[in-house]
Amino acid sequence: MKGKNPGAPIAFVYKDDPFVYKDDPFSKTVVNETRGLATKMGFKIVFDESYGPDTTDFGPVINKIVSSKATALLGGGHYADGATLARQLYDQKAGLKWITLLVAPDSPKFATLGDAAVGISVPSQWEPQVTYKPDFGPTAQAFTKAFEDKFKIEPGYHAAGGYTAGLLLQHAIETAGSIDQAKVAAALNKMDVVTMFGRTKFSTAPKEHGLQIGHEMVIAQWQKKNGKILKEVIWPKAAKTADIIY
Amino acid sequence: MIGIFASVIDGVLVGAVYGLAAMGLTLIWGVMNVINLAHGAMIVLGMFMLYFLASVVGVPAYATIPLVAVVGFLFGVVLYWIAVHRVIGQPELMSLLSTFAVSMIVIGFGTALWTTSPYNVQVRVPGITWESYTFTGTHIMAAILAGVIAALLYLLLYHTRVGKAVRAVSGNREAAELTGIPTTQVLAMSFGLGVALAAVSGTLIATLFPFTILSGEAYQLKAFVVTVLGGLGNPAGALLGGIALGLLEGMATPFMPVSWIPVLEFVLFVFCLIAYPRGIFAFVR
Numbered sequence: 001m002k003g004k005n006p007g008a009p010i011a012f013v014y015k016d017d018p019f020v021y022k023d024d025p026f027s028k029t030v031v032n033e034t035r036g037l038a039t040k041m042g043f044k045i046v047f048d049e050s051y052g053p054d055t056t057d058f059g060p061v062i063n064k065i066v067s068s069k070a071t072a073l074l075g076g077g078h079y080a081d082g083a084t085l086a087r088q089l090y091d092q093k094a095g096l097k098w099i100t101l102l103v104a105p106d107s108p109k110f111a112t113l114g115d116a117a118v119g120i121s122v123p124s125q126w127e128p129q130v131t132y133k134p135d136f137g138p139t140a141q142a143f144t145k146a147f148e149d150k151f152k153i154e155p156g157y158h159a160a161g162g163y164t165a166g167l168l169l170q171h172a173i174e175t176a177g178s179i180d181q182a183k184v185a186a187a188l189n190k191m192d193v194v195t196m197f198g199r200t201k202f203s204t205a206p207k208e209h210g211l212q213i214g215h216e217m218v219i220a221q222w223q224k225k226n227g228k229i230l231k232e233v234i235w236p237k238a239a240k241t242a243d244i245i246y
Numbered sequence: 247m248i249g250i251f252a253s254v255i256d257g258v259l260v261g262a263v264y265g266l267a268a269m270g271l272t273l274i275w276g277v278m279n280v281i282n283l284a285h286g287a288m289i290v291l292g293m294f295m296l297y298f299l300a301s302v303v304g305v306p307a308y309a310t311i312p313l314v315a316v317v318g319f320l321f322g323v324v325l326y327w328i329a330v331h332r333v334i335g336q337p338e339l340m341s342l343l344s345t346f347a348v349s350m351i352v353i354g355f356g357t358a359l360w361t362t363s364p365y366n367v368q369v370r371v372p373g374i375t376w377e378s379y380t381f382t383g384t385h386i387m388a389a390i391l392a393g394v395i396a397a398l399l400y401l402l403l404y405h406t407r408v409g410k411a412v413r414a415v416s417g418n419r420e421a422a423e424l425t426g427i428p429t430t431q432v433l434a435m436s437f438g439l440g441v442a443l444a445a446v447s448g449t450l451i452a453t454l455f456p457f458t459i460l461s462g463e464a465y466q467l468k469a470f471v472v473t474v475l476g477g478l479g480n481p482a483g484a485l486l487g488g489i490a491l492g493l494l495e496g497m498a499t500p501f502m503p504v505s506w507i508p509v510l511e512f513v514l515f516v517f518c519l520i521a522y523p524r525g526i527f528a529f530v531r
Contacts, residue, residue, distance in 0.1 A: 050505050064500065
Protein backbone atom coordinates (compact mmCIF):
# COMPACT_ATOMS: atom_id res chain seq x y z
CA MET A 1 0.00 0.00 0.00
CA LYS A 2 1.09 3.55 -0.62
CA GLY A 3 3.41 4.34 2.29
CA LYS A 4 1.82 1.44 4.19
CA ASN A 5 -0.97 3.86 4.89
CA PRO A 6 -4.45 2.68 4.05
CA GLY A 7 -5.64 6.22 4.85
CA ALA A 8 -8.10 6.77 2.09
CA PRO A 9 -9.98 4.11 0.18
CA ILE A 10 -8.44 5.34 -3.03
CA ALA A 11 -4.99 4.38 -1.74
CA PHE A 12 -5.98 0.84 -2.46
CA VAL A 13 -5.83 1.66 -6.13
CA TYR A 14 -2.33 0.82 -7.11
CA LYS A 15 -0.42 1.86 -10.15
CA ASP A 16 -1.60 0.06 -13.24
CA ASP A 17 -5.07 -0.31 -11.89
CA PRO A 18 -8.13 -1.26 -13.86
CA PHE A 19 -11.66 -0.14 -13.37
CA VAL A 20 -14.44 -2.54 -14.22
CA TYR A 21 -17.88 -1.40 -13.30
CA LYS A 22 -21.51 -2.01 -14.08
CA ASP A 23 -23.06 0.19 -16.72
CA ASP A 24 -25.62 1.90 -14.47
CA PRO A 25 -25.93 5.37 -12.91
CA PHE A 26 -24.95 4.30 -9.37
CA SER A 27 -21.80 2.47 -10.43
CA LYS A 28 -20.87 5.15 -12.96
CA THR A 29 -21.17 7.94 -10.39
CA VAL A 30 -18.96 6.06 -7.93
CA VAL A 31 -16.39 5.27 -10.60
CA ASN A 32 -16.30 8.83 -11.98
CA GLU A 33 -15.40 10.22 -8.55
CA THR A 34 -12.88 7.45 -7.83
CA ARG A 35 -11.28 7.79 -11.24
CA GLY A 36 -10.66 11.49 -10.69
CA LEU A 37 -9.22 10.90 -7.24
CA ALA A 38 -6.98 8.06 -8.44
CA THR A 39 -5.56 10.19 -11.22
CA LYS A 40 -4.98 13.08 -8.80
CA MET A 41 -3.07 10.73 -6.50
CA GLY A 42 -0.77 9.62 -9.32
CA PHE A 43 -2.18 6.20 -10.04
CA LYS A 44 -2.10 5.01 -13.58
CA ILE A 45 -5.41 3.71 -14.89
CA VAL A 46 -4.61 0.98 -17.38
CA PHE A 47 -8.07 -0.43 -17.91
CA ASP A 48 -11.41 1.32 -17.72
CA GLU A 49 -14.49 -0.47 -18.89
CA SER A 50 -18.15 -0.91 -18.01
CA TYR A 51 -20.19 -4.05 -18.44
CA GLY A 52 -23.87 -4.52 -19.23
CA PRO A 53 -26.54 -5.25 -16.62
CA ASP A 54 -27.14 -8.77 -18.00
CA THR A 55 -23.50 -9.84 -18.02
CA THR A 56 -23.24 -13.42 -16.84
CA ASP A 57 -19.70 -14.32 -17.92
CA PHE A 58 -16.78 -12.10 -16.92
CA GLY A 59 -14.16 -14.35 -18.55
CA PRO A 60 -13.52 -11.97 -21.46
CA VAL A 61 -13.29 -8.94 -19.12
CA ILE A 62 -10.88 -10.76 -16.85
CA ASN A 63 -8.66 -11.70 -19.79
CA LYS A 64 -8.50 -7.99 -20.66
CA ILE A 65 -7.60 -7.12 -17.07
CA VAL A 66 -4.81 -9.71 -17.16
CA SER A 67 -3.58 -8.28 -20.47
CA SER A 68 -3.51 -4.80 -18.93
CA LYS A 69 -1.01 -6.07 -16.30
CA ALA A 70 -3.02 -4.41 -13.58
CA THR A 71 -2.29 -5.25 -9.96
CA ALA A 72 -5.47 -3.92 -8.37
CA LEU A 73 -9.11 -3.69 -9.33
CA LEU A 74 -11.88 -1.33 -8.30
CA GLY A 75 -15.35 -2.01 -9.59
CA GLY A 76 -18.55 -3.97 -9.37
CA GLY A 77 -22.15 -2.83 -9.37
CA HIS A 78 -24.70 -4.86 -7.45
CA TYR A 79 -24.89 -8.25 -5.80
CA ALA A 80 -25.25 -10.86 -8.53
CA ASP A 81 -22.66 -9.41 -10.90
CA GLY A 82 -20.22 -8.60 -8.08
CA ALA A 83 -20.37 -12.15 -6.74
CA THR A 84 -19.85 -13.59 -10.22
CA LEU A 85 -16.94 -11.24 -10.91
CA ALA A 86 -15.28 -12.17 -7.59
CA ARG A 87 -15.69 -15.88 -8.21
CA GLN A 88 -14.32 -15.69 -11.76
CA LEU A 89 -11.36 -13.53 -10.69
CA TYR A 90 -10.47 -16.30 -8.25
CA ASP A 91 -11.12 -19.16 -10.68
CA GLN A 92 -9.10 -17.49 -13.43
CA LYS A 93 -6.22 -16.63 -11.07
CA ALA A 94 -6.27 -13.01 -12.26
CA GLY A 95 -3.19 -12.24 -10.15
CA LEU A 96 -4.53 -9.03 -8.59
CA LYS A 97 -3.09 -7.88 -5.26
CA TRP A 98 -6.08 -5.76 -4.35
CA ILE A 99 -9.77 -5.99 -5.23
CA THR A 100 -12.50 -3.61 -4.04
CA LEU A 101 -16.02 -4.24 -5.27
CA LEU A 102 -19.20 -2.29 -4.60
CA VAL A 103 -22.19 -3.76 -2.76
CA ALA A 104 -21.76 -7.53 -3.17
CA PRO A 105 -19.02 -8.13 -0.56
CA ASP A 106 -21.10 -6.23 2.00
CA SER A 107 -23.67 -9.04 2.13
CA PRO A 108 -23.14 -11.92 4.61
CA LYS A 109 -24.02 -14.28 1.72
CA PHE A 110 -20.74 -13.30 0.05
CA ALA A 111 -19.04 -15.82 2.36
CA THR A 112 -20.68 -18.63 0.35
CA LEU A 113 -18.07 -17.94 -2.33
CA GLY A 114 -15.57 -19.60 0.00
CA ASP A 115 -11.92 -18.91 -0.80
CA ALA A 116 -13.01 -16.72 -3.72
CA ALA A 117 -14.23 -14.19 -1.13
CA VAL A 118 -10.93 -13.95 0.74
CA GLY A 119 -9.12 -10.64 0.28
CA ILE A 120 -12.05 -8.89 -1.41
CA SER A 121 -12.84 -5.52 0.17
CA VAL A 122 -15.91 -3.32 0.12
CA PRO A 123 -16.63 0.28 1.05
CA SER A 124 -19.47 0.54 3.54
CA GLN A 125 -21.19 3.22 5.60
CA TRP A 126 -21.10 1.06 8.72
CA GLU A 127 -20.48 -2.49 9.88
CA PRO A 128 -21.67 -4.16 13.11
CA GLN A 129 -18.04 -4.93 14.04
CA VAL A 130 -16.83 -1.29 14.10
CA THR A 131 -15.07 -0.40 17.34
CA TYR A 132 -15.78 3.35 17.58
CA LYS A 133 -15.82 4.68 21.15
CA PRO A 134 -19.03 6.73 21.21
CA ASP A 135 -19.33 10.04 23.10
CA PHE A 136 -22.91 9.00 23.89
CA GLY A 137 -25.35 6.23 22.98
CA PRO A 138 -24.60 2.52 22.66
CA THR A 139 -21.54 0.93 21.12
CA ALA A 140 -22.01 -0.84 17.79
CA GLN A 141 -21.82 -4.16 19.60
CA ALA A 142 -24.54 -3.23 22.12
CA PHE A 143 -26.76 -1.88 19.33
CA THR A 144 -26.20 -5.00 17.22
CA LYS A 145 -27.09 -7.32 20.10
CA ALA A 146 -30.26 -5.40 20.95
CA PHE A 147 -31.26 -5.26 17.28
CA GLU A 148 -30.64 -8.98 16.75
CA ASP A 149 -32.54 -9.87 19.93
CA LYS A 150 -35.54 -7.92 18.70
CA PHE A 151 -35.53 -8.53 14.95
CA LYS A 152 -33.52 -11.80 14.65
CA ILE A 153 -31.39 -10.34 11.88
CA GLU A 154 -28.04 -8.56 11.75
CA PRO A 155 -28.50 -4.78 11.38
CA GLY A 156 -27.29 -3.16 8.18
CA TYR A 157 -26.07 0.40 7.76
CA HIS A 158 -29.61 1.59 7.02
CA ALA A 159 -30.75 0.52 10.50
CA ALA A 160 -27.63 1.87 12.18
CA GLY A 161 -27.84 5.16 10.29
CA GLY A 162 -31.51 5.64 11.12
CA TYR A 163 -30.95 4.90 14.79
CA THR A 164 -27.99 7.28 14.90
CA ALA A 165 -30.03 10.06 13.26
CA GLY A 166 -32.45 9.78 16.18
CA LEU A 167 -29.59 9.80 18.67
CA LEU A 168 -28.09 12.93 17.12
CA LEU A 169 -31.41 14.77 17.15
CA GLN A 170 -31.93 13.83 20.80
CA HIS A 171 -28.40 15.04 21.62
CA ALA A 172 -29.03 18.33 19.80
CA ILE A 173 -32.29 18.88 21.71
CA GLU A 174 -30.57 18.12 25.03
CA THR A 175 -27.68 20.46 24.17
CA ALA A 176 -30.08 23.23 23.13
CA GLY A 177 -32.23 22.62 26.21
CA SER A 178 -35.25 23.29 24.03
CA ILE A 179 -37.22 21.97 21.05
CA ASP A 180 -37.19 25.39 19.43
CA GLN A 181 -36.14 24.75 15.81
CA ALA A 182 -33.61 27.58 15.61
CA LYS A 183 -31.90 26.51 18.85
CA VAL A 184 -31.80 22.83 17.78
CA ALA A 185 -30.42 23.83 14.36
CA ALA A 186 -27.71 25.90 16.08
CA ALA A 187 -26.78 22.87 18.23
CA LEU A 188 -26.60 20.70 15.12
CA ASN A 189 -24.37 23.27 13.41
CA LYS A 190 -21.93 23.13 16.31
CA MET A 191 -22.09 19.35 16.66
CA ASP A 192 -18.83 17.38 16.27
CA VAL A 193 -19.33 14.02 17.95
CA VAL A 194 -18.49 10.34 17.72
CA THR A 195 -21.30 7.78 17.91
CA MET A 196 -21.41 4.09 17.10
CA PHE A 197 -21.83 5.21 13.46
CA GLY A 198 -18.53 7.15 13.53
CA ARG A 199 -17.85 10.85 13.58
CA THR A 200 -20.61 13.32 12.72
CA LYS A 201 -20.07 16.95 11.79
CA PHE A 202 -22.23 19.14 9.56
CA SER A 203 -20.94 21.70 7.10
CA THR A 204 -21.98 25.29 7.75
CA ALA A 205 -20.66 26.63 4.46
CA PRO A 206 -23.48 28.47 2.64
CA LYS A 207 -23.41 26.24 -0.45
CA GLU A 208 -23.41 22.93 1.42
CA HIS A 209 -25.02 23.77 4.72
CA GLY A 210 -26.08 20.62 6.52
CA LEU A 211 -23.93 18.22 4.53
CA GLN A 212 -22.24 15.50 6.54
CA ILE A 213 -18.49 16.15 6.49
CA GLY A 214 -17.25 14.19 9.51
CA HIS A 215 -18.21 10.64 8.62
CA GLU A 216 -15.55 8.37 7.15
CA MET A 217 -16.46 5.37 5.02
CA VAL A 218 -15.69 2.02 6.54
CA ILE A 219 -13.63 -0.44 4.51
CA ALA A 220 -14.33 -4.09 5.21
CA GLN A 221 -12.33 -7.01 3.89
CA TRP A 222 -13.13 -10.73 3.82
CA GLN A 223 -10.42 -12.66 5.62
CA LYS A 224 -9.88 -16.30 6.53
CA LYS A 225 -9.27 -17.04 10.21
CA ASN A 226 -9.11 -20.56 11.66
CA GLY A 227 -10.71 -21.89 8.51
CA LYS A 228 -13.65 -19.48 8.75
CA ILE A 229 -14.41 -16.77 6.19
CA LEU A 230 -15.08 -13.55 8.14
CA LYS A 231 -15.72 -9.93 7.23
CA GLU A 232 -13.30 -7.67 9.12
CA VAL A 233 -13.20 -3.89 9.36
CA ILE A 234 -9.79 -2.62 8.21
CA TRP A 235 -10.50 1.13 8.03
CA PRO A 236 -10.77 3.64 9.63
CA LYS A 237 -8.20 2.97 12.31
CA ALA A 238 -10.62 4.06 15.04
CA ALA A 239 -13.01 1.29 14.05
CA LYS A 240 -10.80 -1.49 12.70
CA THR A 241 -11.03 -5.08 13.86
CA ALA A 242 -8.15 -6.54 11.82
CA ASP A 243 -5.10 -5.52 9.87
CA ILE A 244 -5.32 -5.13 6.15
CA ILE A 245 -4.38 -8.13 3.98
CA TYR A 246 -2.65 -7.05 0.80
CA MET B 247 -1.87 -11.50 -28.90
CA ILE B 248 -1.97 -14.30 -26.33
CA GLY B 249 -4.82 -12.42 -24.67
CA ILE B 250 -6.84 -12.63 -27.88
CA PHE B 251 -6.22 -16.39 -28.18
CA ALA B 252 -7.18 -16.79 -24.54
CA SER B 253 -10.45 -14.94 -25.14
CA VAL B 254 -11.20 -17.03 -28.22
CA ILE B 255 -10.59 -20.31 -26.34
CA ASP B 256 -12.70 -19.08 -23.43
CA GLY B 257 -15.44 -18.13 -25.88
CA VAL B 258 -15.48 -21.59 -27.48
CA LEU B 259 -15.63 -23.30 -24.07
CA VAL B 260 -18.58 -21.21 -22.92
CA GLY B 261 -20.16 -21.42 -26.39
CA ALA B 262 -20.42 -25.21 -26.14
CA VAL B 263 -22.58 -24.74 -23.01
CA TYR B 264 -24.70 -22.12 -24.82
CA GLY B 265 -25.14 -24.72 -27.56
CA LEU B 266 -26.33 -27.33 -25.08
CA ALA B 267 -28.76 -24.81 -23.57
CA ALA B 268 -30.17 -24.15 -27.05
CA MET B 269 -30.47 -27.83 -28.05
CA GLY B 270 -33.52 -28.41 -25.86
CA LEU B 271 -35.22 -25.30 -27.22
CA THR B 272 -34.60 -26.24 -30.83
CA LEU B 273 -35.61 -29.89 -30.30
CA ILE B 274 -38.98 -28.89 -28.89
CA TRP B 275 -39.54 -26.40 -31.71
CA GLY B 276 -38.49 -28.91 -34.34
CA VAL B 277 -40.74 -31.72 -33.14
CA MET B 278 -43.87 -29.86 -32.08
CA ASN B 279 -43.59 -26.27 -33.37
CA VAL B 280 -43.70 -24.92 -29.81
CA ILE B 281 -41.49 -22.01 -28.76
CA ASN B 282 -40.88 -22.92 -25.16
CA LEU B 283 -40.78 -19.68 -23.17
CA ALA B 284 -40.33 -21.75 -20.00
CA HIS B 285 -36.88 -22.79 -21.26
CA GLY B 286 -35.04 -20.27 -19.04
CA ALA B 287 -37.02 -21.43 -16.01
CA MET B 288 -36.04 -25.04 -16.77
CA ILE B 289 -32.39 -23.97 -16.97
CA VAL B 290 -32.71 -22.38 -13.54
CA LEU B 291 -34.32 -25.52 -12.11
CA GLY B 292 -31.21 -27.42 -13.24
CA MET B 293 -29.07 -24.85 -11.42
CA PHE B 294 -31.01 -25.23 -8.17
CA MET B 295 -31.03 -29.02 -8.45
CA LEU B 296 -27.24 -28.88 -8.56
CA TYR B 297 -27.19 -26.54 -5.57
CA PHE B 298 -29.34 -28.78 -3.39
CA LEU B 299 -27.76 -32.04 -4.47
CA ALA B 300 -24.17 -30.82 -4.27
CA SER B 301 -24.17 -28.21 -1.50
CA VAL B 302 -26.91 -29.59 0.75
CA VAL B 303 -26.90 -33.37 0.13
CA GLY B 304 -23.20 -33.55 -0.73
CA VAL B 305 -23.38 -35.36 -4.08
CA PRO B 306 -20.28 -34.62 -6.24
CA ALA B 307 -21.24 -31.88 -8.71
CA TYR B 308 -20.75 -33.83 -11.93
CA ALA B 309 -22.41 -36.95 -10.50
CA THR B 310 -25.66 -34.97 -10.25
CA ILE B 311 -26.00 -34.72 -14.04
CA PRO B 312 -27.69 -38.11 -14.67
CA LEU B 313 -30.11 -37.46 -11.82
CA VAL B 314 -30.85 -33.93 -13.09
CA ALA B 315 -31.45 -35.36 -16.57
CA VAL B 316 -33.91 -37.97 -15.28
CA VAL B 317 -35.79 -35.53 -13.03
CA GLY B 318 -35.79 -32.93 -15.83
CA PHE B 319 -37.17 -35.51 -18.27
CA LEU B 320 -39.97 -36.60 -15.93
CA PHE B 321 -40.80 -32.99 -15.07
CA GLY B 322 -40.90 -32.17 -18.79
CA VAL B 323 -43.27 -35.07 -19.54
CA VAL B 324 -45.62 -33.96 -16.75
CA LEU B 325 -45.40 -30.38 -17.96
CA TYR B 326 -46.27 -31.51 -21.47
CA TRP B 327 -49.51 -33.13 -20.33
CA ILE B 328 -50.46 -30.17 -18.13
CA ALA B 329 -49.51 -27.18 -20.24
CA VAL B 330 -48.55 -28.12 -23.79
CA HIS B 331 -50.60 -31.05 -25.05
CA ARG B 332 -53.81 -29.05 -25.40
CA VAL B 333 -52.18 -26.26 -27.40
CA ILE B 334 -50.41 -28.49 -29.94
CA GLY B 335 -51.75 -27.65 -33.38
CA GLN B 336 -53.34 -24.42 -32.10
CA PRO B 337 -52.13 -20.95 -33.19
CA GLU B 338 -48.53 -20.35 -32.00
CA LEU B 339 -49.67 -17.59 -29.65
CA MET B 340 -51.43 -20.25 -27.55
CA SER B 341 -48.27 -22.23 -26.89
CA LEU B 342 -46.32 -19.01 -26.29
CA LEU B 343 -48.82 -17.92 -23.64
CA SER B 344 -49.00 -21.37 -22.10
CA THR B 345 -45.22 -21.82 -21.73
CA PHE B 346 -44.85 -18.20 -20.59
CA ALA B 347 -47.39 -18.92 -17.84
CA VAL B 348 -45.38 -21.98 -16.80
CA SER B 349 -42.27 -19.82 -16.66
CA MET B 350 -44.01 -17.21 -14.49
CA ILE B 351 -45.31 -19.89 -12.10
CA VAL B 352 -41.91 -21.58 -11.75
CA ILE B 353 -40.08 -18.27 -11.24
CA GLY B 354 -42.77 -17.12 -8.81
CA PHE B 355 -42.51 -20.28 -6.72
CA GLY B 356 -38.72 -20.13 -6.88
CA THR B 357 -38.66 -16.50 -5.73
CA ALA B 358 -40.97 -17.29 -2.82
CA LEU B 359 -38.88 -20.29 -1.79
CA TRP B 360 -35.33 -19.16 -2.45
CA THR B 361 -35.63 -15.35 -2.90
CA THR B 362 -33.65 -13.65 -5.67
CA SER B 363 -30.38 -13.95 -3.73
CA PRO B 364 -27.47 -15.50 -5.57
CA TYR B 365 -26.43 -19.08 -4.88
CA ASN B 366 -22.98 -20.47 -5.46
CA VAL B 367 -21.77 -24.02 -5.85
CA GLN B 368 -18.08 -24.47 -5.19
CA VAL B 369 -16.65 -26.86 -7.76
CA ARG B 370 -12.90 -27.41 -7.86
CA VAL B 371 -11.37 -28.81 -11.05
CA PRO B 372 -7.72 -28.03 -11.89
CA GLY B 373 -7.44 -25.67 -14.83
CA ILE B 374 -4.74 -24.99 -17.39
CA THR B 375 -2.56 -21.90 -17.10
CA TRP B 376 -0.94 -20.44 -20.22
CA GLU B 377 1.31 -17.44 -19.60
CA SER B 378 -0.83 -15.26 -17.30
CA TYR B 379 -4.13 -16.69 -18.53
CA THR B 380 -5.98 -19.51 -16.79
CA PHE B 381 -8.60 -21.70 -18.44
CA THR B 382 -10.61 -22.97 -15.56
CA GLY B 383 -11.18 -26.69 -15.13
CA THR B 384 -14.91 -26.13 -14.73
CA HIS B 385 -15.12 -24.43 -18.14
CA ILE B 386 -13.16 -27.25 -19.77
CA MET B 387 -15.31 -29.91 -18.08
CA ALA B 388 -18.52 -28.10 -19.03
CA ALA B 389 -17.46 -27.91 -22.69
CA ILE B 390 -16.45 -31.60 -22.76
CA LEU B 391 -19.69 -32.69 -21.11
CA ALA B 392 -21.73 -30.49 -23.46
CA GLY B 393 -20.01 -32.27 -26.38
CA VAL B 394 -20.65 -35.71 -24.85
CA ILE B 395 -24.33 -34.94 -24.20
CA ALA B 396 -24.72 -33.59 -27.75
CA ALA B 397 -23.15 -36.82 -29.08
CA LEU B 398 -25.54 -38.91 -26.97
CA LEU B 399 -28.48 -36.92 -28.30
CA TYR B 400 -27.22 -37.51 -31.84
CA LEU B 401 -26.98 -41.27 -31.17
CA LEU B 402 -30.47 -41.27 -29.70
CA LEU B 403 -31.99 -39.38 -32.63
CA TYR B 404 -30.16 -41.13 -35.47
CA HIS B 405 -29.35 -44.65 -34.22
CA THR B 406 -32.36 -45.77 -32.18
CA ARG B 407 -35.96 -46.61 -33.03
CA VAL B 408 -37.10 -43.97 -30.56
CA GLY B 409 -35.00 -41.37 -32.33
CA LYS B 410 -36.37 -42.48 -35.67
CA ALA B 411 -39.89 -42.01 -34.27
CA VAL B 412 -39.00 -38.51 -33.03
CA ARG B 413 -37.64 -37.57 -36.45
CA ALA B 414 -40.68 -39.07 -38.16
CA VAL B 415 -43.06 -37.03 -36.00
CA SER B 416 -40.89 -33.96 -36.58
CA GLY B 417 -41.07 -34.50 -40.35
CA ASN B 418 -44.79 -35.26 -40.69
CA ARG B 419 -46.92 -36.09 -37.69
CA GLU B 420 -49.90 -37.44 -39.67
CA ALA B 421 -47.74 -39.75 -41.78
CA ALA B 422 -45.97 -40.95 -38.63
CA GLU B 423 -49.35 -41.67 -37.04
CA LEU B 424 -50.40 -43.70 -40.11
CA THR B 425 -47.31 -45.90 -39.74
CA GLY B 426 -48.32 -46.78 -36.20
CA ILE B 427 -46.06 -44.41 -34.25
CA PRO B 428 -47.77 -43.25 -31.02
CA THR B 429 -47.20 -39.61 -31.84
CA THR B 430 -48.65 -38.15 -28.65
CA GLN B 431 -46.24 -40.19 -26.53
CA VAL B 432 -43.40 -39.18 -28.83
CA LEU B 433 -44.31 -35.51 -28.37
CA ALA B 434 -44.41 -35.92 -24.59
CA MET B 435 -41.06 -37.68 -24.66
CA SER B 436 -39.55 -34.99 -26.89
CA PHE B 437 -40.73 -32.26 -24.55
CA GLY B 438 -39.27 -34.20 -21.63
CA LEU B 439 -36.01 -34.54 -23.54
CA GLY B 440 -35.93 -30.81 -24.26
CA VAL B 441 -36.52 -29.95 -20.60
CA ALA B 442 -33.87 -32.47 -19.53
CA LEU B 443 -31.36 -30.79 -21.86
CA ALA B 444 -32.27 -27.37 -20.46
CA ALA B 445 -31.90 -28.61 -16.87
CA VAL B 446 -28.55 -30.28 -17.56
CA SER B 447 -27.25 -27.14 -19.27
CA GLY B 448 -28.37 -25.19 -16.18
CA THR B 449 -26.42 -27.61 -14.00
CA LEU B 450 -23.29 -27.11 -16.09
CA ILE B 451 -23.71 -23.31 -16.07
CA ALA B 452 -24.08 -23.39 -12.28
CA THR B 453 -20.67 -25.08 -12.01
CA LEU B 454 -19.23 -21.98 -13.72
CA PHE B 455 -21.02 -18.98 -12.21
CA PRO B 456 -23.16 -17.98 -9.21
CA PHE B 457 -26.84 -17.80 -10.13
CA THR B 458 -30.23 -16.53 -8.97
CA ILE B 459 -33.78 -17.69 -9.68
CA LEU B 460 -33.84 -15.00 -12.38
CA SER B 461 -30.67 -16.12 -14.18
CA GLY B 462 -32.49 -18.22 -16.77
CA GLU B 463 -33.70 -15.26 -18.80
CA ALA B 464 -30.22 -14.29 -19.99
CA TYR B 465 -29.46 -17.85 -21.07
CA GLN B 466 -32.85 -18.21 -22.73
CA LEU B 467 -32.09 -15.11 -24.81
CA LYS B 468 -28.74 -16.58 -25.80
CA ALA B 469 -30.48 -19.86 -26.63
CA PHE B 470 -32.79 -17.98 -29.02
CA VAL B 471 -29.81 -16.39 -30.79
CA VAL B 472 -28.06 -19.76 -30.98
CA THR B 473 -31.22 -21.47 -32.25
CA VAL B 474 -31.57 -18.96 -35.06
CA LEU B 475 -27.86 -19.33 -35.92
CA GLY B 476 -28.12 -23.11 -35.93
CA GLY B 477 -31.51 -23.35 -37.57
CA LEU B 478 -34.84 -23.92 -35.84
CA GLY B 479 -35.36 -27.60 -35.07
CA ASN B 480 -31.73 -28.55 -35.68
CA PRO B 481 -29.98 -29.87 -32.50
CA ALA B 482 -26.60 -30.41 -34.20
CA GLY B 483 -26.77 -26.90 -35.62
CA ALA B 484 -27.55 -25.61 -32.11
CA LEU B 485 -24.26 -26.94 -30.78
CA LEU B 486 -22.37 -25.39 -33.69
CA GLY B 487 -24.37 -22.18 -33.28
CA GLY B 488 -23.45 -22.03 -29.60
CA ILE B 489 -19.78 -22.51 -30.34
CA ALA B 490 -20.00 -19.87 -33.10
CA LEU B 491 -21.65 -17.41 -30.68
CA GLY B 492 -18.97 -18.08 -28.05
CA LEU B 493 -16.30 -17.68 -30.70
CA LEU B 494 -17.80 -14.37 -31.78
CA GLU B 495 -17.84 -13.14 -28.16
CA GLY B 496 -14.26 -14.27 -27.67
CA MET B 497 -13.00 -12.66 -30.87
CA ALA B 498 -14.87 -9.39 -30.45
CA THR B 499 -14.22 -8.76 -26.76
CA PRO B 500 -10.55 -7.78 -27.02
CA PHE B 501 -11.45 -5.07 -29.55
CA MET B 502 -14.60 -3.51 -28.08
CA PRO B 503 -16.18 -2.80 -24.70
CA VAL B 504 -17.98 -5.86 -23.38
CA SER B 505 -21.20 -3.87 -22.96
CA TRP B 506 -21.41 -3.76 -26.78
CA ILE B 507 -21.28 -7.55 -27.20
CA PRO B 508 -25.07 -8.09 -26.75
CA VAL B 509 -25.67 -5.44 -29.44
CA LEU B 510 -23.39 -7.36 -31.79
CA GLU B 511 -25.15 -10.63 -30.99
CA PHE B 512 -28.61 -9.29 -31.71
CA VAL B 513 -27.49 -7.60 -34.92
CA LEU B 514 -26.28 -11.06 -35.96
CA PHE B 515 -29.63 -12.49 -34.82
CA VAL B 516 -31.58 -10.12 -37.08
CA PHE B 517 -29.12 -10.61 -39.96
CA CYS B 518 -29.57 -14.41 -39.75
CA LEU B 519 -33.33 -14.13 -39.70
CA ILE B 520 -33.18 -12.05 -42.90
CA ALA B 521 -30.31 -13.66 -44.81
CA TYR B 522 -30.33 -17.25 -43.48
CA PRO B 523 -33.82 -17.96 -42.14
CA ARG B 524 -33.04 -21.71 -42.03
CA GLY B 525 -29.89 -21.02 -39.99
CA ILE B 526 -26.23 -20.68 -40.90
CA PHE B 527 -25.68 -24.31 -39.91
CA ALA B 528 -28.68 -25.73 -41.80
CA PHE B 529 -26.27 -27.96 -43.77
CA VAL B 530 -25.69 -30.19 -40.72
CA ARG B 531 -29.39 -30.94 -40.44
